[in-house]
Amino acid sequence: MNPSKPVSPGRPGDPAGGARPSIGESIRALSTAQKAKAGAPLYSRLVNRPLGRVLAAVAHRLGATPDQVTVLSAACTMTGIILIAALPLTVWAALVTAGLLVLGYALDSADGQLARLRHGGSKAGEWLDHVADAIKLSSLHLAIAISLFRFADVVGSRPALLLLPLAYSAVQNIHFFTYILTYQLRYNGGTPLARDEGRAGILKSILSAPTDYGLLCIVLALRWAPVPFLVLYALMLLGSAGYLALALPKWYRDMRAL
Structure with missing residues (x-):
């Protein structure tokens, strides 16, 4: 939850001095006050932010605070992560855990x-939001490793496969925390709003797909079939590692240019 430019003033009774707007009014207001899309992965750009916009409008109508939404997000995510480690690899368990992660991300x-x-x-x-992200990213792939160790027969004959979630955990944590640091230094803690980026923005979104946490949540819905899941999981790991290897030198050059 980054502090940023507010949307249009509220009506009598909301936190800024007015009655809380309708859900539709809030959605329309937010559509003009989104974070910049540059480089945002495709799922996050096309699905997660619009879904989050609707949930934010509903929460605003109900009088919830951002911190309450952050806590609810963390509760959904951590419940999903705990169930990944605890439940056998069945279709319903995979779908339920993936659904909780998708809801937590939204x-x-x-x-x-x-x-x-x-x-x-x-x-x-903002501190609470980043702490929740830190807990999520530090525990998700460890839960996947526990699940594979406990329930996936293919790992019993190929224990080296357990290195995949351990490597993924390292790559995703390095990427996230380096990105957050770069973002904070570049924009001094602010949040740039959306702009028209044309084809270049879409291309960046497609190329950054392997880094997309939302896409990873969808892939986790396939955990009931360990072999196809591990193939897709490994491909996302390779894509994320490659993206990070290219991004780190660029971000360093960007910081040198400030």
Whole structure:
């Protein structure tokens, strides 16, 4: 939840001095106050942010705070992660855990958008949001490793496959925290709003698909079939590692240019 430019003023009774707007009014207001899309992976850009916009509008209508949405997001995500480690590899278990992660990710987008509806977030809220992300990224792939060790027969004959989630955990944590640091230094803690990026923006979104946490949530729905899941999981790991290898030198050059 990044503190950023607020959307249009509220009506009598909302946190800025007016009655809370309708869900439709909030969605329309947020559509003009989205974060910049440059490089945002395709699922996050086309699915997660619009879904988060709707959830933010509903939360605003209900009078929820951004911190409450962050806590709900973390609760959904951590429940999903715990169940990944605890439940056998069945179709329903894979779908339920993936659904919880998808909902948690959408709420993770909603808290920042709700902050904009309420005319800006707070440092404490941003801290809470990043701590929740840190816990999520530090535990998700470890839960996958536990699940594979406990329930996947293919890992019993090929224990080296357990290195995949361990490597993925390292790559995703390095990528996330380096990106957050770069983002904060580049924009001084602010959030640039959306602009028309044309084909270049879409191309970046497609190329960054392997880094997309939302896409990973969808892939996790296939855990009930360990072999196809591990193939897709390994491909996403390779894509994420390749993207990170290209991004780190660029981000360093960007910092040198500031």
